[in-house]
Amino acid sequence: MDFKFFNKKKQEDAPPLPERTSTDSEELFCYGFDASSMQGTPSAVVRPVTTDEVVQMVSFAHKQRKPIVPRGAGTGMTGGSVPLKDAVVLSLDSMNRILDVDEKNMVAVVEPGVINGHLQEKLEAKGLFYPPDPASMNFCTLGGNVAENAGGPRAIKYGVTRDYVLGLEVVLPDGRVMMTGGKTFKNVVGYDLTRLIVGSEGTLCVVTKIFLKILPLPGETVTLLCTYPALNDAALTVSKITASGIIPRVLEFMDKASVSAVEAYGRYGLPPDAEALLLIEVDGSKASVSEEVDRIASICASLNGRVSIAEDIFSRKRLWEARRAISPALYRIKPSKINEDIVVPRGRIPEMLQSLRDISEKFNVKIVNFGHAGDGNIHVNVMTDKNDKDEYERAGKSVKDIFEAVIRLEGSISGEHGIGLTKKQYIGMELSETGIEIMKAIKRAFDPYGIMNPGKIFPAT
Amino acid sequence: MDFKFFNKKKQEDAPPLPERTSTDSEELFCYGFDASSMQGTPSAVVRPVTTDEVVQMVSFAHKQRKPIVPRGAGTGMTGGSVPLKDAVVLSLDSMNRILDVDEKNMVAVVEPGVINGHLQEKLEAKGLFYPPDPASMNFCTLGGNVAENAGGPRAIKYGVTRDYVLGLEVVLPDGRVMMTGGKTFKNVVGYDLTRLIVGSEGTLCVVTKIFLKILPLPGETVTLLCTYPALNDAALTVSKITASGIIPRVLEFMDKASVSAVEAYGRYGLPPDAEALLLIEVDGSKASVSEEVDRIASICASLNGRVSIAEDIFSRKRLWEARRAISPALYRIKPSKINEDIVVPRGRIPEMLQSLRDISEKFNVKIVNFGHAGDGNIHVNVMTDKNDKDEYERAGKSVKDIFEAVIRLEGSISGEHGIGLTKKQYIGMELSETGIEIMKAIKRAFDPYGIMNPGKIFPAT
Numbered sequence: 001m002d003f004k005f006f007n008k009k010k011q012e013d014a015p016p017l018p019e020r021t022s023t024d025s026e027e028l029f030c031y032g033f034d035a036s037s038m039q040g041t042p043s044a045v046v047r048p049v050t051t052d053e054v055v056q057m058v059s060f061a062h063k064q065r066k067p068i069v070p071r072g073a074g075t076g077m078t079g080g081s082v083p084l085k086d087a088v089v090l091s092l093d094s095m096n097r098i099l100d101v102d103e104k105n106m107v108a109v110v111e112p113g114v115i116n117g118h119l120q121e122k123l124e125a126k127g128l129f130y131p132p133d134p135a136s137m138n139f140c141t142l143g144g145n146v147a148e149n150a151g152g153p154r155a156i157k158y159g160v161t162r163d164y165v166l167g168l169e170v171v172l173p174d175g176r177v178m179m180t181g182g183k184t185f186k187n188v189v190g191y192d193l194t195r196l197i198v199g200s201e202g203t204l205c206v207v208t209k210i211f212l213k214i215l216p217l218p219g220e221t222v223t224l225l226c227t228y229p230a231l232n233d234a235a236l237t238v239s240k241i242t243a244s245g246i247i248p249r250v251l252e253f254m255d256k257a258s259v260s261a262v263e264a265y266g267r268y269g270l271p272p273d274a275e276a277l278l279l280i281e282v283d284g285s286k287a288s289v290s291e292e293v294d295r296i297a298s299i300c301a302s303l304n305g306r307v308s309i310a311e312d313i314f315s316r317k318r319l320w321e322a323r324r325a326i327s328p329a330l331y332r333i334k335p336s337k338i339n340e341d342i343v344v345p346r347g348r349i350p351e352m353l354q355s356l357r358d359i360s361e362k363f364n365v366k367i368v369n370f371g372h373a374g375d376g377n378i379h380v381n382v383m384t385d386k387n388d389k390d391e392y393e394r395a396g397k398s399v400k401d402i403f404e405a406v407i408r409l410e411g412s413i414s415g416e417h418g419i420g421l422t423k424k425q426y427i428g429m430e431l432s433e434t435g436i437e438i439m440k441a442i443k444r445a446f447d448p449y450g451i452m453n454p455g456k457i458f459p460a461t
Numbered sequence: 462m463d464f465k466f467f468n469k470k471k472q473e474d475a476p477p478l479p480e481r482t483s484t485d486s487e488e489l490f491c492y493g494f495d496a497s498s499m500q501g502t503p504s505a506v507v508r509p510v511t512t513d514e515v516v517q518m519v520s521f522a523h524k525q526r527k528p529i530v531p532r533g534a535g536t537g538m539t540g541g542s543v544p545l546k547d548a549v550v551l552s553l554d555s556m557n558r559i560l561d562v563d564e565k566n567m568v569a570v571v572e573p574g575v576i577n578g579h580l581q582e583k584l585e586a587k588g589l590f591y592p593p594d595p596a597s598m599n600f601c602t603l604g605g606n607v608a609e610n611a612g613g614p615r616a617i618k619y620g621v622t623r624d625y626v627l628g629l630e631v632v633l634p635d636g637r638v639m640m641t642g643g644k645t646f647k648n649v650v651g652y653d654l655t656r657l658i659v660g661s662e663g664t665l666c667v668v669t670k671i672f673l674k675i676l677p678l679p680g681e682t683v684t685l686l687c688t689y690p691a692l693n694d695a696a697l698t699v700s701k702i703t704a705s706g707i708i709p710r711v712l713e714f715m716d717k718a719s720v721s722a723v724e725a726y727g728r729y730g731l732p733p734d735a736e737a738l739l740l741i742e743v744d745g746s747k748a749s750v751s752e753e754v755d756r757i758a759s760i761c762a763s764l765n766g767r768v769s770i771a772e773d774i775f776s777r778k779r780l781w782e783a784r785r786a787i788s789p790a791l792y793r794i795k796p797s798k799i800n801e802d803i804v805v806p807r808g809r810i811p812e813m814l815q816s817l818r819d820i821s822e823k824f825n826v827k828i829v830n831f832g833h834a835g836d837g838n839i840h841v842n843v844m845t846d847k848n849d850k851d852e853y854e855r856a857g858k859s860v861k862d863i864f865e866a867v868i869r870l871e872g873s874i875s876g877e878h879g880i881g882l883t884k885k886q887y888i889g890m891e892l893s894e895t896g897i898e899i900m901k902a903i904k905r906a907f908d909p910y911g912i913m914n915p916g917k918i919f920p921a922t
Contacts, residue, residue: 104808288749347565445902
């Protein structure tokens with residue numbers, strides 16, 4: 001689909017929604033990349049505002065066998081919304097209404113363009129709670145969260161996006177509208193299409209409405225910061241806390257390089273001499289929170305951790321700003337980073353951190369680690385400079401070693417960022433040929449002409 | 462596949478595993494029905510003990526285009542394991558080893574024939590916890606739980622089987638072995654085949670190994686029994702408890718008829734004059750449990766409920782025996798029951814109970830209700846006598862009205878029992894043609910020759 005395609009004269013070939021369509025080169029540029037810093041160029045950007053408009057656009061693309069890329073806020077880390085092959089970007093950011101907050105049934109119904117943080121705010125004001133909180137929550141859309149099955153720090157206790165999606169309205173690649181699931185917390189009528197579509201990275205259909213399970217807001221939340229003179233003590237603390245029967249709502253890890261980067265970036269008051277840091281949060285009733293805080297503090301102390309408790313909302317917010325600043329802060333160390341999102345069984349974190357140190361030495365590259373230790377989900381950042389060709393090459397090569405270590409430790413090469421473009425060449429390391437074949441057959445069942453976000457997830461064959 | 466098929470002389474056509482195969486008519490009879498009381502007759506029963514034996518049998522069936530029905534303990538309520546078309550029953554009950562309880566990573570690895578309750582016992586002895594607890598937990602297999610996405614009373618707090626399955630080893634209909642997911646709590650590498658296979662009722666593949674997420678055993682559990690002089694007060698209590706921010710681990714409901722049936726059956730000490738009864742359980746730390754028990758007791762009392770607390774393990778066990786006895790006890794009222802497993806958004810339970818009273822009157826049939834009120838998941842039992850032709854016909858007709866009420870209230874016609882044979886004629890009430898078409902296309906992607914548990918879920922077209 002190219003410019004000419006959008007300027008065709010014949011009535012029956014004219015694309016729908018001209019008033020929603022832009023082919024300005026500035027816009028095409030802006031909608032050509034995402035947080036992965038991959039770059040494509042769409043042939044047009046279309047911004048539908050209703051399901052019916054999505055149907056019109058998708059039906060047209062289907063008839064013309066032209067590729068479509070659904071897109072939220074473009075905060076994805078693996079290039080899932082980067083358009084290939086002159087695709088049309090279908091930006092859902094204008095479908096941004098919270099349609100219903102049904103307190104009686106504890107269900108929120110939203111359009112895909114609603115910003116995650118906006119829903120959170122609206123719910124919290126009513127004493128309600130939507131747990132998934134990706135670091136980009138103030139920018140990313142719930143539609144994007146569904147496409148990528150987004151996680152976040154609270155996943156250790158509350159799970160990921162998939163655990164909250166009860167139902168979907170979607171537009172299939174041929175323009176048909178389909179409902180899956182609905183407002184009930186249980187449903188075993190036929191195959192679970194809802195959870196198949198969650199995490200499918202826009203390759204199966206376009207999501208136009210989302211039914212989300214919501215929870216009551218926990219009564220009490222306390223945040224602890226624990227700093228360590230040795231990395232391994234922090235890793236052991238993670239195992240010891242989870243083995244103790246406490247499930248904290250957050251159990252985040254930052255290594256020394258992350259802490260230094262964040263402090264250089266914003267002076268958040270983190271101790272720059274610590275070798276590692278844990279950010280821990282517990283929630284629940286006042287009684288249970290105070291009991292759990294005591295137990296956690298004594299576990300941390302027994303492993304040489306220095307504990308401080310964020311007493312007020314102000315200091316808690318400051319800690320979270322520091323945590324969310326890691327990703328931008330890392331660019332102070334080096335202008336480029338290769339960002340991986342690995343996950344290992346929780347008990348194997350110490351082995352994984354050791355492997356990362358070995359790989360860092362072997363390739364002579366700086367590797368910075370932080371993330372969701374409670375889940376075994378570590379964000380591994382290989383720091384590099386694209387202009388230093390030799391270093392950049394070494395950094396690129398280290399990725400395969402990192403993934404090999406992950407697979408050896410029974411882990412997964414992506415915990416919450418998806419595969420998109422940047423990891424597709426590696427999926428064969430984790431999935432068997434049979435698994436990939438079955439997935440491709442499912443893709444064909446939804447999208448026989450391959451118009452829906454082509455070139456993503458699966459390596460070219 | 463018939464007897465002759467199993468006695469073929471030509472070497473290449475001879476079925477594998479003769480030592481695991483039975484064609485005795487008694488066995489064929491026993492493996493022909495399940496808890497739905499539907500009856501079929503398999504051409505043979507094969508009991509593999511290894512994945513490789515499953516591969517041999519499935520490959521053979523694939524080559525011969527002969528149907529196969531995977532089966533656990535046959536406790537399913539909708540005929541999912543009843544063999545049609547002289548299928549071979551592949552009974553997984555001999556693959557019953559708990560392969561690993563990995564405490565460090567909080568993962569259990571089991572074969573499909575492991576009894577749910579056996580795993581529970583083994584885990585509890587180690588201070589660990591596998592929450593899903595279908596009423597048949599002392600008999601049903603984990604493979605069957607996976608096939609049906611089994612729930613149970615604890616689902617309100619802890620979710621259903623799907624929420625605990627991290628990965629699967631399966632044998633595809635052409636005999637290939639495929640791994641999905643694994644030991645990690647997060648994984649977004651390609652489509653989520655794991656959760657697609659959970660709940661697919663043996664129509665996509667044979668599950669041969671299951672990776673289950675396990676939790677620490679909660680420190681404290683308290684059980685409350687609350688009886689009501691009016692049904693509606695019990696329903697309001699459910700809404701009020703959940704709106705209060707407490708998530709009990711159990712919130713079960715029994716109507717008067719269920720209570721009377723159970724008391725007539727076993728003298729469990731339930732008050733036979735109560736119009737409704739709630740069985741409530743909370744768990745967690747000692748401090749939070751005691752706080753929540755107080756709050757729940759005061760909510761119950763404010764709605765005319767009489768609360769008693771099961772102080773010791775003995776009285777708690779007795780209450781649970783009563784709850785689990787409902788299903789057999791109902792046969793004291795009438796020799797047959799049509800058992801439905803509906804679910805509505807939680808806040809709509811009072812409307813649903815009213816609809817059920819109206820339908821009971823309209824068709825002049827006794828309807829007994831109990832179940833997981835906290836989830837909106839009610840087990841509706843239309844009591845009848847097959848020998849009373851007129852009544853049996855009226856009972857059968859009432860089902861459509863029940864499902865119509867469910868759909869009107871934005872509910873689902875099956876919460877945890879699946880579709881199998883008994884509900885397949887109704888799935889069009891809930892799913893669109895498009896939805897059914899996509900599901901069938903997925904079925905073909907796995908099973909192009911339709912040998913895997915044919916005739917289930919989808920109505921004949």
